Amino acid sequence: MPHDLEPSLNEKAFVGQALQEGLRLDGRGFEDYRPISLSLGEEYGVADVRLGNTRIFAKATAEVTVPYSDRPFDGIFNIVTELSPMASPAFEAGRPSETEVLLSRVLEKTLRRSGALDTESLCLSAGQKCWSVRVDVHVLSHDGNLVDASCLAVVAALRHFRKPETSIESGVLTVYTPAEREPVPLSWLHSPFCVTFSYFGEEAEMALLDGTLLEEQTRVGSCTISLNRHGEICQIAKLGGTPVEAVSLLKSTQVALQKAREFSTIVDKALAGDAKRRDKGGLIAELSAENER
Amino acid sequence: MAVPTQLVLPGDDVDPTELLPPHPAAGTDKKAKSPPPLRLGPGLRLLLPSGQVVPTVSGELVADRRKNLLWVESDGGRYSPTTGDLVIGQVLHTTADNAIVALAPHDAPPLRAVLPVLSFAGATRKNRPDLHAGTLVYARVSLAAKHLDTELECVDPTTGKSEGLGPLVGGMVFPVSLLMARRLLMASAEKAGVAVLAALGEEGLSFETAVGRNGRLWVNSDSTRTVVLVGRAITATDAQNLDVQQQRALVKKLVRSSG
Secondary structure, eight states: OOOOOOHHHHHHHHHHHHHHHTTOSOOOOOOOOOEEEEEEOTTTEEEEEEEEEOOOOOOEEEEEEOOTTOOOOOOOEEEEEEEETTTTTTTTBOOHHHHHHHHHHIIIIOOOOOOOOOOGEEEETTTEEEEEEEEEEEEEOOOHHHHHHHHHHHHHHHHHOOOOEEETTTTEEEEEOOSSSEEEEOEEEEEEEEEEEEETTTTEEEEEESOHHHHHHHOOOEEEEEOOSSSEEEEEEOSSSOOHHHHHHHHHHHHHHHHHHHHHHHHHHHHHHHHHSSSSGHHHHHHHHHOOO | EEEEEEEETTTTBBBBHHSSSTTTTTTOOOOOOOOOOOEEEEEEEEETTTTTEEEOOEEEEEEETTEEEEEEOOOOSSSOOOTTTTTEEEEEEEEEEEEEEETTTTTSSEEEEEEEEOTTOOOOSSSOOOTTTTOEEEEEEEEEESEEEEEEEETTTTTTOTOOOOEOOOEEEEEOOOHHHHHHSSOHHHHHHHHHHHHHHHTTTOOEEEETTTEEEEEEEHHHHHHHHHHHHHHHHHHHHOOHHHHHHHHHHHHHHHO
16 A cells, blocks of 8 residues: 655654744745635636645536435535545555545535535425535645645635526426526535644644645644634544644634635635626626616 | 757657767778767667667757767656766665665655665674664665666775765755756756855855755755755755846845845
């Protein structure tokens, strides 16, 4: 089973020594993110996130299917993550590694279980027909902090996505093409974002944001906090590692709230830019049907 | 004197006699020293039985008339061992007689080499060097063949001295591209177009470096800040492909921001 080689003793010792002196290898502060760039695709539901050298591509799709029998009023929502050798030689196609399982679980808890997407609005005919929304997350380049970048990509893809307009008449479902009718956005309730802290030091006294691959390989513990812009925490995952003081964990949530607001601003700006780009010649205002008297 | 001639792609036809013409009337003057035979360097392959020379990589075809040598200058992405290369490796594990060293840790599978325990300066059966998993070593490739394990040595086989090779204590390793590693290892910094290290020295920083042909750069200094600064300067020069003026400006900016 392939796995990443551990860093050498020199690298481990040096990273620890540099952090003791308040230095990071790329010159960032402890609570700084690498440059984030989010670009939305030509077709709806495509998001490309670059976080330094980490690159995540997310694509949302939808199809009509039968709902689960135990939840006849809910649509289906899935997030699929697959790590391929393109991202890192440590990953092997088709065989889930620990990194992949942890990434899937955190995204699942952050987005699906927190109810970010209103699955009731995906129901077309109770017990018979519903939309199934699926987001595929592709890791194109892995330089650490996959969780934060993946969550940002999935949220942007889902908010950018448009599903086809439908109508039901006498039990017959009609799905209109984008040329016939404008597709409609998903019913989005809130935007949770992941913020991952990496802990260093004998007693995990130093907390870093946005660890690179080398920092992730040398850390003694990590904690992922998912929350939205309004300060509501969706999940906290601290899976093993060195114990952390409860007070410092509380401080981490304050830092995470600030970062979640920055993420929210990035997504809002990208969506506004995309809407402006699709409004060719400013004709949307001319076509408006709701006008003042 | 090496002269770049043209850009070549894999499969192009290369005529060595056109680039390096044989000496005229060499047979008539017996006193004249005969030129060395034509040699093909990296990136070129002789196809048998036709005797045609074709490039196997894309890049710039370079001809050295004095040495009668042809090769293709390419900035490929993966390291392939060659005898005589200086490399920085990481010990994976040790056996009774050998240490298994990873030269390219991020390849899949990692590029490995064998480092005999007795190929250190002053090493004997009873006096072994202190190697364990995770140790960094600066070594020379002593054997590199396609179908055999690559072999390293940390000693000059003729004199028995270490010549600066051996375990690297402390410091930090930074990944650089193979082209950057070759430029850092060139004798003349001006010819290589690398002014970062000289500029850092002019700014009053004192540090030591070891450059491996496998794309790894080791930096050590008394000050942790200096090591981080040197690593950032060289990594940025490599990533952004800066020229000499831009390198000096980058060094000034980094020193000012960290001072």
